[in-house]
Amino acid sequence: MKRFRPLTRRGFLIGASAAATIGAPALGQGHAMRRIAPNRASDAFTPDVELELICKRDETSILTGKATRVWRYVGNLIKGPPNAVTALPDAYLGPLLRFTKGQKVRIRLRNELPEETVTHWHGLHVPMLMDGHPTAAIDPGETYVYEFEIRNRAGMYFYHPHTHEKTATQVYRGLAGALMIEDEEERALGLPSGEFEIPLVIQDRSFDRDNQLAYGDDMHTSMFGFYGDRVLVNGRCNLTLDVASRAYRLRILNGSNARIYKLCWDDRTPLTVIGVDGGLLEKAETRPYVMLAPAERVDLIVDFSGRPQGAKLTMLSGEFYGLIPPMAQRMMGSDLAMGEEFPLFTARVTKTSTDSWKLPEKLSTIRRFRKDEIANLDDPIPIAITMARMAMFLNGRPYGHDDIQPRERIPVDTTQLIEIFHERGGMGMMGGGMMRGRMGGMGMGMGMMGMMSMAHPIHLHGQPFEIIERSFEGDEDAYASVRDGLIDSGLKDTVLVAPGERLRIVKPFGDFKGRFMYHCHNLEHEDAGMMREFSVE
Numbered sequence: 332m333k334r335f336r337p338l339t340r341r342g343f344l345i346g347a348s349a350a351a352t353i354g355a356p357a358l359g360q361g362h363a364m365r366r367i368a369p370n371r372a373s374d375a376f377t378p379d380v381e382l383e384l385i386c387k388r389d390e391t392s393i394l395t396g397k398a399t400r401v402w403r404y405v406g407n408l409i410k411g412p413p414n415a416v417t418a419l420p421d422a423y424l425g426p427l428l429r430f431t432k433g434q435k436v437r438i439r440l441r442n443e444l445p446e447e448t449v450t451h452w453h454g455l456h457v458p459m460l461m462d463g464h465p466t467a468a469i470d471p472g473e474t475y476v477y478e479f480e481i482r483n484r485a486g487m488y489f490y491h492p493h494t495h496e497k498t499a500t501q502v503y504r505g506l507a508g509a510l511m512i513e514d515e516e517e518r519a520l521g522l523p524s525g526e527f528e529i530p531l532v533i534q535d536r537s538f539d540r541d542n543q544l545a546y547g548d549d550m551h552t553s554m555f556g557f558y559g560d561r562v563l564v565n566g567r568c569n570l571t572l573d574v575a576s577r578a579y580r581l582r583i584l585n586g587s588n589a590r591i592y593k594l595c596w597d598d599r600t601p602l603t604v605i606g607v608d609g610g611l612l613e614k615a616e617t618r619p620y621v622m623l624a625p626a627e628r629v630d631l632i633v634d635f636s637g638r639p640q641g642a643k644l645t646m647l648s649g650e651f652y653g654l655i656p657p658m659a660q661r662m663m664g665s666d667l668a669m670g671e672e673f674p675l676f677t678a679r680v681t682k683t684s685t686d687s688w689k690l691p692e693k694l695s696t697i698r699r700f701r702k703d704e705i706a707n708l709d710d711p712i713p714i715a716i717t718m719a720r721m722a723m724f725l726n727g728r729p730y731g732h733d734d735i736q737p738r739e740r741i742p743v744d745t746t747q748l749i750e751i752f753h754e755r756g757g758m759g760m761m762g763g764g765m766m767r768g769r770m771g772g773m774g775m776g777m778g779m780m781g782m783m784s785m786a787h788p789i790h791l792h793g794q795p796f797e798i799i800e801r802s803f804e805g806d807e808d809a810y811a812s813v814r815d816g817l818i819d820s821g822l823k824d825t826v827l828v829a830p831g832e833r834l835r836i837v838k839p840f841g842d843f844k845g846r847f848m849y850h851c852h853n854l855e856h857e858d859a860g861m862m863r864e865f866s867v868e
């Protein structure tokens with residue numbers, strides 16, 4: 332049952348109104364967002380790196396035959412080291428940006444799209460006016476100048492639009508890119524670099540018969556998120572990487588709207604994980620598989636040494652259960668059910684190499700907060716997730732700018748204990764019949780108070796956080812198919828919260844005052860209102 336339609340401007344608007352349908356009664360959505368004036372370049376700011384980033388319509392060849400119309404970021408370096416902006420020629424993805432901790436960066440974002448847009452530097456700790464807040468959106472023809480200092484440690488970050496109620500469709504059309512930050516601590520390790528360091532951005536898409544992007548514009552898409560029937564890696568179907576028989580660093584970003592992957596090698600070689608969202612772990616961890624939800628990143632080392640010429644290793648998304656109601660998958664009409672096994676990309680050994688490299692035992696030092704540095708230790712700030720037929724909420728309320736509630740006011744320069752959990756109205760946990768097996772009916776789950784349960788990748792803007800506790804109550808069998816792929820030892824900015832889970836995180840808010848969003852990074856959920864703001868004051 333296909334419900335996709337070409338992503339024409341009309342389809343786009345229908346998509347947006349479908350999203351509004353879900354939350355409309357309470358959300359007060361569809362209202363124009365208050366705007367601030369576009370920021371101009373400041374004389375007081377001397378950039379080390381300056382670039383122009385143009386958001387524009389373009390076409391690119393993805394499938395054989397007709398080119399696909401996309402929206403994309405195109406970058407031009409104005410000042411700074413040449414590797415600061417690397418175009419990915421054949422992909423719709425934005426250029427790979429590479430900055431160093433401590434650098435001052437100026438980015439002139441020019442909107443050549445037919446509608447408003449704004450860009451968020453996902454994971455970066457920047458002032459509110461530089462954070463891609465929806466009120467900082469610019470109209471077609473306008474330019475917004477972002478100026479900030481890179482304060483984050485080395486890691487892979489993500490830039491994408493954050494436009495009010497249009498984030499999902501703008502990202503879907505192709506507006507997304509990866510951003511690498513380097514620092515001294517990481518450089519000293521001598522990790523595989525240059526051609527041996529490969530950024531991989533995973534996104535799912537659907538195409539119509541004319542090779543154009545198709546988007547589900549129905550109620551189910553806005554309820555559960557968009558799931559395409561093809562997986563693209565770096566904008567390609569069936570990506571094959573030619574590699575040498577030596578160690579590589581794979582830096583993977585899930586840039587999908589809603590799809591969660593379970594990364595594993597087809598020959599069951601364990602994954603060597605060296606980093607996550609907020610940079611390197613203290614020590615590498617070996618996992619049978621890694622769960623990667625939208626906006627999460629994982630940094631892997633894979634060593635092809637000892638593999639003969641012609642050997643192939645394929646990364647799959649493996650089987651799992653319980654993160655989405657199975658019936659939901661069928662209603663959305665994707666051929667690629669979430670939780671079923673399918674290939675992502677293949678590495679093929681085409682060169683022998685004698686380079687030997689050993690993974691250092693110690694990778695980094697993560698400064699952990701002491702108990703006496705953490706506020707609200709016995710009364711954590713809540714992030715309650717509500718997902719029901721007519722309500723996509725956090726803390727019982729939809730997104731509303733200027734709708735700051737008492738517990739969303741955070742004193743500047745504090746570190747807070749936050750608890751993230753599912754609101755338990757009806758089906759708070761993975762219910763047996765609801766979540767398990769393809770025959771499980773969702774009907775009964777939805778019947779009860781309209782509450783539903785699925786996994787939500789929760790993202791908090793600003794500085795990364797530590798996960799200090801993750802507890803689970805629910806269907807142990809389903810949970811067993813994902814549990815070993817959750818990596819909580821590093822610094823995170825986005826965390827997957829599976830049905831039945833309750834998490835405690837320690838989040839530093841830092842010294843920038845203003846409004847910083849927290850939301851579900853299932854982009855359809857975000858646009859439907861599963862977003863709120865902390866006011867740091």
Ligand code: C2O
Binds near residue numbers: 451626792850
């Ligand atoms: Cu990557 Cu607020 O988002």
Ligand code: CU
Binds near residue numbers: 852853861
């Ligand atoms: Cu969600």
